[in-house]
Structures are given as structure tokens and as C-alpha cells.
Amino acid sequence: MENENYYLVIFKGEIIGIINEKELIELEKEDRIRNNKNIHIAKISKSNINDILKKNLIRALDKKERKELEEKLFIMEIVQNIKEQLLIKRDMDIVIPEKAYQFISKIETELKKQGISLQHPLRECIDDLSPYSLFEDKLKREKEKSKTNYLGRERE
Incomplete structure (x- = not known):
């Protein structure tokens, strides 16, 4: 099994997405994300992804x-x-x-x-x-x- 890392993209305290390592590297290349203080990136475990998606889906409905x-x-x-x-x-x-x-x-x-x-x-x-x-x-x-x-x- 691949041991891939996942990251939360948080904008102004709200989760706006979950990305993998490749996507994180692409995002870090963009200057807008690096310079924007409202965007935070946090590492999460693979087991927490479903819980986070479920909670955010419920919040969005x-x-x-x-x-x-x-x-x-x-x-x-x-x-x-x-x-x-x-x-x-x-x-x-x-x-x-x-x-x-x-x-x-x-x-x-x-x-x-x-x-x-x-x-x-x-x-x-x-x-x-x-x-x-x-x-x-x-x-x-x-x-x-x-x-x-x-x-x-x-x-x-």
C-alpha cells in the first residue's frame, strides 16, 4: 500500500479542500498561496479524511x-x-x-x-x-x- 500524505487546505478557518502531496507541491509553486496569510495547510491522516468530508458535506447542505x-x-x-x-x-x-x-x-x-x-x-x-x-x-x-x-x- 502507498503511504501517501494528505493535507487540509483551510481558508479563513473553513476547510475548502483536501489535497495529496503532489497537489500540495503544485500549490506551493504559486506565489499567491505562499503570500496569502488566510490560507493554511495542515497535514491529516488518511483515516480522518472520511470524517472530515462527512462533516463538511453536512455543513454545506x-x-x-x-x-x-x-x-x-x-x-x-x-x-x-x-x-x-x-x-x-x-x-x-x-x-x-x-x-x-x-x-x-x-x-x-x-x-x-x-x-x-x-x-x-x-x-x-x-x-x-x-x-x-x-x-x-x-x-x-x-x-x-x-x-x-x-x-x-x-x-x-
């Missing part, structure tokens, strides 16, 4: 597009998290953040797109971990008991 992209990225992160959990132990309850509850259907479709099928719907796998599920289960059990073991006066 309008409010609606930004929200949709952030939602899609969040869903992709959750799907990746679920894949990692399933690699550790196949039949375990899945732990996801509470914010992800509103995107469960989208997460399930994304899992199916990536070829991952769960034995139970995702909502069932998560509800076991919800703090409210224990109380809901207790209410259901008590309701079933009250139907079978009715202690009060029988109705005619």
Missing part, C-alpha cells in the same frame, strides 16, 4: 437535506453497531440508543439490504431492554392471572 443525511448516517451507524453485536453473540438482545427507536423500520430495511435477517422483529429484540418493558410485562401477567384466578364475585 441546507436544513432539510442536512437532516435527511444525518438521519441516514445515524441509521447506518446503528446498523453497523447491530452487525458488531451479532458478530459477538448471535442470539443476544440488541442494544441500541433510545433515539433509534423512531427509526426501527428504516433500520430493519437497511439490515435486509445488507443481507442480515433477524429471527424476530427488531422491536421485540429491543423491548426486552427497555426500562418500561418490565413494567408492561408485569401488567400483562397480572391481567392474565386476574382472568384465570378471579377472586371477586362472579357475574351472572
